[in-house]
Amino acid sequence: MEVPASTTLAFPQGFLWGTATSSHQVEGGNENNDWWAWEQVPGRIHDGSRCGLASDWWHRAEEDLAVAAQLGQNAHRLSLEWSRLEPSDGAWHEPSVIRYRQILSHMRSLGIKPMVTLFHFTLPLWVYERGGWESDYAVRRFARYVARVVDTFGDLCNLWCTINEPMLYAVYGYVFGVWPPGSGGLRAAGMAFRNMARAHAQAYELIHARQAGALVGFAKHLRLFDPMDPRRPFDRIAAHVLDYLFNDTTLAAFVDGTFLLPLGAHLRPGPAKLADYIGVNYYSRDMVQFDPRYRDEFGMHRFANPGSEISMAGWGEVYPAGLYRALRRLASFGLPIYVTEFGVPDNDDSKRPRFIITHVAAMRRAIEEGVPLRGAYFWSLVDNFEWAEGWGARFGLLSLDPASQARTLKPSALVYRRIAQANGLERSLVQEVAPDLVPALFDGHSRSAYNGSIMSR
Ligand code: FCB
Numbered sequence: 001m002e003v004p005a006s007t008t009l010a011f012p013q014g015f016l017w018g019t020a021t022s023s024h025q026v027e028g029g030n031e032n033n034d035w036w037a038w039e040q041v042p043g044r045i046h047d048g049s050r051c052g053l054a055s056d057w058w059h060r061a062e063e064d065l066a067v068a069a070q071l072g073q074n075a076h077r078l079s080l081e082w083s084r085l086e087p088s089d090g091a092w093h094e095p096s097v098i099r100y101r102q103i104l105s106h107m108r109s110l111g112i113k114p115m116v117t118l119f120h121f122t123l124p125l126w127v128y129e130r131g132g133w134e135s136d137y138a139v140r141r142f143a144r145y146v147a148r149v150v151d152t153f154g155d156l157c158n159l160w161c162t163i164n165e166p167m168l169y170a171v172y173g174y175v176f177g178v179w180p181p182g183s184g185g186l187r188a189a190g191m192a193f194r195n196m197a198r199a200h201a202q203a204y205e206l207i208h209a210r211q212a213g214a215l216v217g218f219a220k221h222l223r224l225f226d227p228m229d230p231r232r233p234f235d236r237i238a239a240h241v242l243d244y245l246f247n248d249t250t251l252a253a254f255v256d257g258t259f260l261l262p263l264g265a266h267l268r269p270g271p272a273k274l275a276d277y278i279g280v281n282y283y284s285r286d287m288v289q290f291d292p293r294y295r296d297e298f299g300m301h302r303f304a305n306p307g308s309e310i311s312m313a314g315w316g317e318v319y320p321a322g323l324y325r326a327l328r329r330l331a332s333f334g335l336p337i338y339v340t341e342f343g344v345p346d347n348d349d350s351k352r353p354r355f356i357i358t359h360v361a362a363m364r365r366a367i368e369e370g371v372p373l374r375g376a377y378f379w380s381l382v383d384n385f386e387w388a389e390g391w392g393a394r395f396g397l398l399s400l401d402p403a404s405q406a407r408t409l410k411p412s413a414l415v416y417r418r419i420a421q422a423n424g425l426e427r428s429l430v431q432e433v434a435p436d437l438v439p440a441l442f443d444g445h446s447r448s449a450y451n452g453s454i455m456s457r
Contacts, residue, residue: 006442009364010424016113016375017420018075019068019397020341021057022120022164023084025384028053032083034128035121035387038180049390055382056405061103064382064407067398069110071413072420076107077161077340077377079117080153083124086145097152104156114157115340115377117219118146118203119196120164121179121387132181133170133192139199146203150210158214161279161340162203165221166196167250178388194263197253204274217277218254219340222247222326224285224319225302234290238300242288251278255333277374278330279340282323282359284316311355312345312393320358327366327373336372339363343379345386345393352397352412354434360425361441378416382407 024030028051039050057064068076084096107114119142123132130137146162172179174189184192200218207214225242227235244260252258255275259265286302294301304310308317323342330337342359346352356378367373383396391402397413400406418429427442 007427008422008424009361009441011364012367013423015423016075016338016377017073017416017423018077018112018115018375018377019073019381020077020377020379021381021384022079022117022122023081024051024054024120024122025380025386026055026057026061026382027081028056028058030081030083030122032087032125033081033122034125034132034180037125037128038182044178044388045390046388047390047392049385049392051385052402053405054385054402055400057103058099060405062106064398065103065107065110065112067407067409068381069112071397071417074111074420075113075115075375075377076381077115077117078103079120079164080149081122082119082127082145083122085149086124089126089141092148100153101156104153108156113159115159115161115338116149116153116157117161117164118142118149119162119199121169128180133195134184134188136195139195139202142199143202143206147206147210150207150214154211154214158211160203160207160214160216162200162216162218163196163254164219165281166193166200166218166254167246168221170196171246190263193250193253194259197257197259200254201257201272201274215276217275217279217335217338219279219281220247220250220254221281221283222330223283224322224325225288226285228287228289232290235288238290239288242286242300242302251330251333255335275335277336277338278333279338280326280330281341281379282326282339283341283343284311285319285322286316309351311351312347315345315393318344318351318355318358320355320362323359324362324366327363327371328369331366331371336374338374339376341377341379343395345389345395347394349399349410349412352410353415356412356415356419357425357430357434357437360419361437364425
């Protein structure tokens with residue numbers, strides 16, 4: 001079928017073009033949380049670095065947000081640092097309240113709509129020391145914290161993201177042991193995950209009880225798992241099992257409170273609504289091959305698609321079609337969707353400009369097919385501290401020298417600006433950055449060409 005020629009692949013009016021950050025990764029000086037403690041032990045951060053001042057947002061957020069506004073952004077997703085606002089059990093730290101109010105007010109004055117994440121991987125030490133997410137204590141304290149946050153900042157924000165990537169957090173922290181708490185195994189991971197799901201459910205209700213018009217959702221790291229050889233039944237089963245365990249269980253628990261096996265019984269009797277939107281963080285996919293020799297992977301061996309473009313060692317394939325597939329899949333829940341993160345580790349910004357275009361094209365195709373996508377947040381606005389990778393994996397539109405705190409616009413920032421300003425993908429931009437995609441995207445070439453160049457395996 002021919003697609004009509006056009007000069008801009010337009011996005012719906014009011015679409016949110018944003019970037020995303022998290023408190024620990026950009027603020028600096030968060031010495032009262034579990035990640036800070038974790039980083040002090042040599043060997044845990046691959047490049048031997050520390051978070052330190054991070055991107056110094058505690059003092060420089062305004063600077064970067066002003067650039068975001070100049071880049072045409074009308075949205076930004078950030079997290080509040082629990083350990084700052086509640087430095088010890090029950091205490092409420094006014095100077096931190098004031099600082100966050102400044103940042104949020106500044107965003108609004110720039111025309112940047114905030115989305116606030118309530119848990120993005122960092123726990124106050126006092127919660128961590130009492131068992132972290134494995135404990136019921138964390139669920140209760142999180143509920144109290146959320147209520148206070150909404151009471152304190154509800155005049156500045158009504159778009160909330162309760163928990164970032166709960167399943168990834170459980171797997172990295174408890175099964176792989178590469179993030180805090182660093183051990184525990186499957187049982188502990190299941191417990192922590194269930195508690196995060198309970199915390200999300202409580203937060204959903206608490207926020208709605210306090211704020212009329214609140215929009216509450218969560219951010220799901222949706223990773224695709226494809227059988228390496230679709231003709232081999234065991235590859236198909238292995239891919240399916242990973243997809244079920246990593247993706248389906250999270251969506252069921254966070255959208256309507258259902259705990260699928262092996263997580264246990266239902267969280268609540270019958271389905272309930274626990275999300276006003278689904279946030280999807282999309283980065284890559286894994287190919288899966290059943291191979292019992294990989295015991296630590298339970299025989300479900302994962303790897304990047306051989307021969308594909310790889311973003312950075314260990315980070316996997318650049319696979320924009322996966323974003324389209326993820327969006328189509330999530331549309332079946334009947335809720336609005338935000339891409340709460342998409343991005344690529346690319347230290348010299350050689351891949352990012354094209355990456356942005358192909359991923360935005362994937363979103364546009366999903367929208368064209370009826371997916372209710374409302375906004376997209378690029379990870380990230382400025383280079384920041386990338387957890388176990390430390391400063392070794394750079395994701396920003398702005399480059400940062402952590403020592404001098406000097407910033408420079410990367411070429412990819414200008415690409416994102418063109419998209420945000422045009423509220424769509426202009427032919428002239430694609431012509432400049434990825435001319436090989438023009439025929440498929442703009443010249444009415446057949447769907448198969450469109451699929452072939454951007455969307456397929
Ligand atoms: C996501 C995290 C975010 C950042 C990006 C690169 O999984 O939510 O904090 O680390 O990956």
